[in-house]
Amino acid sequence: MTDxxxxxxxxxxxxxxxxxxxKLNALNYEANDLILKHLDEIEKNxxxxxxxxxxxxxxxxxAGGDIHEFAESIKAGPDIAVREFCRRGQRMTGRLEAYSKPIIAAVNGLAYGGGCEITEAVxxxxxxxxxxxxKPEINIGIPPTFGGTQRLPRLAxxxxxxxxxxTGDSFTAVRAYELGLVNAVVSPDKVLEAAFEMAERILRHSPHAAARILSAVTRGLNTSIAEGLSIECEQFARMAVTPDVHEGLNAWIERRAPNYDRVQGKYEVRQL
Incomplete structure (x- = not known):
C-alpha cells in the first residue's frame, strides 16, 4: 500500500x-481498497x-475509474470484471452512503465517472x-458501475x-447544484474551507443523533413511507435511552449550549 x-x-x-x-486522481483498485480501510479506521475512532x-x-x-487497470479486468472476462471492478467500486460507494458519520465531498475539480458517483453517494x-x-461511461461502451445508474435518478x-x-455530456457545478448533487457552490479557494465549515455546524450536535439520522434517511429512502416511519421510530427509540437526549433537553431548558463530550462513554446502544 502507498499514499x-x-x-x-x-x-x-x-x-x-x-x-x-x-492521473487526475483516477480511482485504481488500490485507491478503492484504501478508502474502505481508512473508513474502517475512522469509524472506530x-x-x-x-x-x-x-x-x-x-x-x-x-476523473473516475482507472481505465488502463479495469480494461485488463474486462479483457479477462465478465466474471472477473464484475468481481474486481464493479463490485469493488460498489462496495466503496455503498460504504460511503451508509456510513455512520457525516461525509462531505469537497469537489475541487473534475468529478467524472467514479468521482461523480462518490459525490452522489456521500x-x-x-x-x-x-x-x-x-457520466461519461457510455463513451467507452459501458454503463456506470459504482452506483451511478441508481443514485443519480434518485437525486435528480x-x-x-x-x-x-x-449523452455522457459534462455539466457544471451550478447544474450539479440544481440537480441536487451538491449542497453549495463556492470559489475554488474556498472549497475545503466550506466543507469543514459545514462539518463544524454538524459537530455542534450529538454525534449519536447524527448517526441515527443518517441511518434513518439511508435505510428509509427506498422503502414505503410506512416502512420509513417505522425506521424513524426505531432510530428515535435507540436515542431515547441515551445520556445525549437528557443533555440536549437539559441544555435547552437551562438556556445553555449542550456539552455532549461530558456524556461520552456513557452511551449505550439498545438493539431493537
Missing amino acids: TILLEQQGAIALLTINRPE DALRAVVITGAGDRAFS HLAVASETALFA GRKRALELLL
Missing part, C-alpha cells in the same frame, strides 16, 4: 485525499466525528465553481439523470 489515499486528522474531522494528481473527502491538486476531485457535498461533472429525477447517462 494513494491520504488520511489526516484536523480536530474532530478526518480529511481523506485521493492522491493521484498526475470516537475522536473523529465527520469526514471530508477531496482530491489532491487543483485539477480534479477524481451525505453532503460542496463544489468549486470550476468543478465539472460527467429519471429524465434528467437519463439525459446525462445517455
Whole structure:
C-alpha cells in the first residue's frame, strides 16, 4: 500500500485525499481498497466525528475509474470484471452512503465517472465553481458501475439523470447544484474551507443523533413511507435511552449550549 489515499486528522474531522494528481486522481483498485480501510479506521475512532473527502491538486476531485487497470479486468472476462471492478467500486460507494458519520465531498475539480458517483453517494457535498461533472461511461461502451445508474435518478429525477447517462455530456457545478448533487457552490479557494465549515455546524450536535439520522434517511429512502416511519421510530427509540437526549433537553431548558463530550462513554446502544 502507498499514499494513494491520504488520511489526516484536523480536530474532530478526518480529511481523506485521493492522491493521484498526475492521473487526475483516477480511482485504481488500490485507491478503492484504501478508502474502505481508512473508513474502517475512522469509524472506530470516537475522536473523529465527520469526514471530508477531496482530491489532491487543483485539477480534479477524481476523473473516475482507472481505465488502463479495469480494461485488463474486462479483457479477462465478465466474471472477473464484475468481481474486481464493479463490485469493488460498489462496495466503496455503498460504504460511503451508509456510513455512520457525516461525509462531505469537497469537489475541487473534475468529478467524472467514479468521482461523480462518490459525490452522489456521500451525505453532503460542496463544489468549486470550476468543478465539472460527467457520466461519461457510455463513451467507452459501458454503463456506470459504482452506483451511478441508481443514485443519480434518485437525486435528480429519471429524465434528467437519463439525459446525462445517455449523452455522457459534462455539466457544471451550478447544474450539479440544481440537480441536487451538491449542497453549495463556492470559489475554488474556498472549497475545503466550506466543507469543514459545514462539518463544524454538524459537530455542534450529538454525534449519536447524527448517526441515527443518517441511518434513518439511508435505510428509509427506498422503502414505503410506512416502512420509513417505522425506521424513524426505531432510530428515535435507540436515542431515547441515551445520556445525549437528557443533555440536549437539559441544555435547552437551562438556556445553555449542550456539552455532549461530558456524556461520552456513557452511551449505550439498545438493539431493537
